[in-house]
Amino acid sequence: MGAIDFAKLPHIGESLLRKEDYRFLTGAGQYTDDIVLANMRQAVFVRSPHAHAKIIRIDKTAALAAPGVVGVFDGEDVAADKIGGLPCGWLITDTQGQPMKEPPHPILAHGKVRYVGDHVVMVVAETLEQAKNAAELVVVDYESLPAVVDVRDAMKPSATALHDAAPGNHCYKWSIGDQGQVDAAFANAAHVTKIDLVNNRLVPNPMEPRAVIGSYNRAGDDYTLYVSNQNPHVERLLLTAFVMGLPEHKVRVIAPDVGGGFGAKIYLYAEDVCLTWAAKKLNCAIKWNCDRSEAFLCDAHGRDHVTHAEMALDKDGKFLAFKVHTDANLGAYLSTFSTAVPTILYATLLAGQYATPQVYVEVDAWFTNTAPVDAYRGAGRPEATYLLERIVSRAAWETGLSQDEIRRRNFITEFPYQTPVALQYDTGDFPQCLQKANELHDIAGLPARKAASAAKGLVRGVGYSSYIEACGLAPSNIAGALGARAGLFECGEVRVHPTGSVTVFTGSHSHGQGHETTFAQVVASRLGMDPSMVDIVHGDTGRVPFGMGTYGSRSISVGGAAIMRALDKIEAKAKKIAAHLMEASDADVEFAGGEFTVKGTDKKVTFGQVALTAYVPHNYPLDKLEPGLNETAFYDPTNFTYPAGTHICEVEIDPNTGVVRVDRFTAVDDFGTIINPMIVEGQVHGGLVQGIGQALMEQCVYDRETGQLVTGSFMDYAMPRADDFPEFTLGHVCTPCTTNPLGTKGCGEAGAIGSPPAVINAVLDALAPLGVKDLDMPASPNRVWTAIQSAKP
Amino acid sequence: MQVQLKVNGRAVTVDAAPHTLLVQTLREHLKLTGTHVGCDTAQCGACTVLLDGRAVKSCNMLLAQAAGSEVTTIEGLAAADGTMHPMQAAFKDCHGLQCGFCTPGMVMSSISLCKSHPDASARDIREGLEGNLCRCTGYQNIVKAVQQGAAALKA
Numbered sequence: 001m002g003a004i005d006f007a008k009l010p011h012i013g014e015s016l017l018r019k020e021d022y023r024f025l026t027g028a029g030q031y032t033d034d035i036v037l038a039n040m041r042q043a044v045f046v047r048s049p050h051a052h053a054k055i056i057r058i059d060k061t062a063a064l065a066a067p068g069v070v071g072v073f074d075g076e077d078v079a080a081d082k083i084g085g086l087p088c089g090w091l092i093t094d095t096q097g098q099p100m101k102e103p104p105h106p107i108l109a110h111g112k113v114r115y116v117g118d119h120v121v122m123v124v125a126e127t128l129e130q131a132k133n134a135a136e137l138v139v140v141d142y143e144s145l146p147a148v149v150d151v152r153d154a155m156k157p158s159a160t161a162l163h164d165a166a167p168g169n170h171c172y173k174w175s176i177g178d179q180g181q182v183d184a185a186f187a188n189a190a191h192v193t194k195i196d197l198v199n200n201r202l203v204p205n206p207m208e209p210r211a212v213i214g215s216y217n218r219a220g221d222d223y224t225l226y227v228s229n230q231n232p233h234v235e236r237l238l239l240t241a242f243v244m245g246l247p248e249h250k251v252r253v254i255a256p257d258v259g260g261g262f263g264a265k266i267y268l269y270a271e272d273v274c275l276t277w278a279a280k281k282l283n284c285a286i287k288w289n290c291d292r293s294e295a296f297l298c299d300a301h302g303r304d305h306v307t308h309a310e311m312a313l314d315k316d317g318k319f320l321a322f323k324v325h326t327d328a329n330l331g332a333y334l335s336t337f338s339t340a341v342p343t344i345l346y347a348t349l350l351a352g353q354y355a356t357p358q359v360y361v362e363v364d365a366w367f368t369n370t371a372p373v374d375a376y377r378g379a380g381r382p383e384a385t386y387l388l389e390r391i392v393s394r395a396a397w398e399t400g401l402s403q404d405e406i407r408r409r410n411f412i413t414e415f416p417y418q419t420p421v422a423l424q425y426d427t428g429d430f431p432q433c434l435q436k437a438n439e440l441h442d443i444a445g446l447p448a449r450k451a452a453s454a455a456k457g458l459v460r461g462v463g464y465s466s467y468i469e470a471c472g473l474a475p476s477n478i479a480g481a482l483g484a485r486a487g488l489f490e491c492g493e494v495r496v497h498p499t500g501s502v503t504v505f506t507g508s509h510s511h512g513q514g515h516e517t518t519f520a521q522v523v524a525s526r527l528g529m530d531p532s533m534v535d536i537v538h539g540d541t542g543r544v545p546f547g548m549g550t551y552g553s554r555s556i557s558v559g560g561a562a563i564m565r566a567l568d569k570i571e572a573k574a575k576k577i578a579a580h581l582m583e584a585s586d587a588d589v590e591f592a593g594g595e596f597t598v599k600g601t602d603k604k605v606t607f608g609q610v611a612l613t614a615y616v617p618h619n620y621p622l623d624k625l626e627p628g629l630n631e632t633a634f635y636d637p638t639n640f641t642y643p644a645g646t647h648i649c650e651v652e653i654d655p656n657t658g659v660v661r662v663d664r665f666t667a668v669d670d671f672g673t674i675i676n677p678m679i680v681e682g683q684v685h686g687g688l689v690q691g692i693g694q695a696l697m698e699q700c701v702y703d704r705e706t707g708q709l710v711t712g713s714f715m716d717y718a719m720p721r722a723d724d725f726p727e728f729t730l731g732h733v734c735t736p737c738t739t740n741p742l743g744t745k746g747c748g749e750a751g752a753i754g755s756p757p758a759v760i761n762a763v764l765d766a767l768a769p770l771g772v773k774d775l776d777m778p779a780s781p782n783r784v785w786t787a788i789q790s791a792k793p
Numbered sequence: 794m795q796v797q798l799k800v801n802g803r804a805v806t807v808d809a810a811p812h813t814l815l816v817q818t819l820r821e822h823l824k825l826t827g828t829h830v831g832c833d834t835a836q837c838g839a840c841t842v843l844l845d846g847r848a849v850k851s852c853n854m855l856l857a858q859a860a861g862s863e864v865t866t867i868e869g870l871a872a873a874d875g876t877m878h879p880m881q882a883a884f885k886d887c888h889g890l891q892c893g894f895c896t897p898g899m900v901m902s903s904i905s906l907c908k909s910h911p912d913a914s915a916r917d918i919r920e921g922l923e924g925n926l927c928r929c930t931g932y933q934n935i936v937k938a939v940q941q942g943a944a945a946l947k948a
Contacts, residue, residue, distance in 0.1 A: 017885055017886065017888075018888065020893070021884070021885040021890060021893075022877070023893075024890055024893025024896050025867075025877060025881040025884055025890065025896060026827070026867065026870070026871050026877065026881065027825065027827015027828070027866065027868040027897055028827065029894075031826075031829070031894065033826075033830075034826035205928055206894075206928055207829075207892065207894040207926060207927065207928050207929075208831065208892065209831065257892075259831075259893065259894025260891075260928050260929055262928065291833050292832035293833055293834075511892050512891035512892030512893070513891070514891070678888045679888065681888075682888050682891060682929075682930060682931075684931075685931030685932075685933045685934065686928070686929045686930055686931045687931070688931055689932065690928070713832070713836070714832050714834050714836035714837060714926070715836060719836075721922075721923050722918070722919040722925075722927075722932040723916075723919040723920045723922075725919075725932060725933075727915070727933060727936075728931070728933060
């Protein structure tokens, strides 16, 4: 079935209430920490207090003798058991054709620690309290080394190197685009706009901290790992094939209810491996539940780019060429998808919504003595959007155009469109998104609102951001050519039961996205049944055939498409059974609304009758067809999907305090086909708060000299709260994706991608009369006030 | 140390070490795992329960401090036949939850808020929920849910 027919089915576009809510609302959710296994011990990690140090000596004697302790492990024990380091899932090839520098990433530090929070020793005891007490008794002697925190320090020739395998702390230099063409275009430019900016480092902070239970069953020589994770099959693949050398059929990974992910729970972490490994050594189950303060130290962080860029324009404000240099902070070690974020997921988006003929992007990636940096909601695309939309608004101000006019003049309007940075956009309607955003925002009323603010001694401004993202990750062959070490397809199994109800097994994982409802809508619509007749199973390698999990707004467009393929097979087989029952030829059978009919007759059988016949095959073409109605499909996308839209932010600022208040925020997004508008809008709301949080509040700070984490708890790291926001206005434009059978594009990250530059552009627009021309995120009261004071003549 | 209290209408006696937190008692001794721990600085509010009808962060008080009190957790809200409390129903109707982790605390805080401010405006609700963090919903639908829940509780 194609996207056009799909969108017309019943239940598609209906805001069905969520099937999963009852358990969450009554306290019946089962998160990893809620699970208690027999014979379960508790683990605690001794972490490095130094950003960079040699380990001189580890004395475990006192800890081993402490009450309740069953094991104390360090890097020597890991090495002795030949447990490998954590792998990086994406190989970047540099501008010289050489592979990136890929230093070892041991699961317990060996010889050296490289960031505050680096795992040094694991203590396992009967109770958590005993483990914590024993961890205090572990003695580690360190010889501290100079630390580098900022990429601008890491690249200095005098900087201390973290890894022998990465001289100068350099991981790779990578580029995309035609530098010669870009330089030629700049030579003929009427105007050049320049910008230097920092994309601030963030801590993802899903509300459920990471949690793991590693367990081992000696009778079957097999393992079960419960883990708060977004992609259990990927976790198992990395754990077994790349680190522990275990056969996959002996390891079951269960990601039960997961309390948010936002990228931070994609990765295989050291703790996951340590617990699995020690579970066999100690022949028991071991739980580790991350404290929030610990999560700040050791969850993968996001963003942290330093960028210089220049845009060449002709005399009419049309973009001629864009050139970018970015220094990306990868942290101390390469996390699972870290290397793809500032390259494949970033630079390829720098054409944005614009028909800029030439784009050249160069990226240097550096190691620093900070927690590993990896994908966080948006992953590369927010960094691209922030850069491009900041420079576009700046170009507007420099050339005297309005922020929306410069965008309109440069929008891509014909599709498919091949960008100069590898991607081919299949469809979109950028001018319509902008126009609708202007209308919903009541941009016409801005002058009156500005005057009202001025009367109160406040300044008001408006900021635009027209973003595009590449979602639905990803065509495996393209990803492979770009360095991915895994496929990026998805798998779905549709199991029709004898009485006609359905269980679907999906490789996508829901940790807030509502797949149990949306996917049930898809299946119920196709099969002509009530969504209550369809249950979705996810998050268990023991039940789901395979899967690549949930990230990059891929679940509906890739996971949903796999289910659609499986439904195609179900429908094809069911038609044959129906044809047999109605004594008709297969080709004459039609299926709609849960009924099979024969063209030109009044014959019909229901889906339920066919299901029963498949399992009670008394009257059945057994010579031609197997019994049963259970189909599995793998779907590999042929292109990325391209959600796009325009966000408008309007702020009011008190120049006396520097406090920025978001007064209005309008987001118009094109997600293609929308299956459940309620769920989609919820995704946008959440993304907007994370994006506006980045723009105004959130900032992960390490002390630049010592590498100590300054923002190490919710007391120091400004998490967005309910009273920081107005009510958002949302709108939609729909140009269905042309490359998947649902027409969907994905909606999980758009809010976080589109909003940050809209906010900062609004702040700069408001402050322009005060002479402020530049500001980095987060635009905290202190920064805004300081910028106002510094701009005073 | 033995402590007697009432949890979700049931009298319980808990035998625990003196430094046991109320949230540990609920989760570990009474197996009421609907109350969650999302931080270690009493900032996130995922552990919020009602103590004699008032919202408290159960990670931030000792079991001993709850002696003789009546504690209501998320498990204690629905009717015996499983029908959800009006505030639970409102969160479902308004899509006021996504991953569900902050939800129990959010619902308990909302009930307490509506009790003390039955006519709270959207702005009052946003300010009243300052002690509860949610990373998924962007709060907009939570505010709607609390408005609907408040109306239902008044009816």
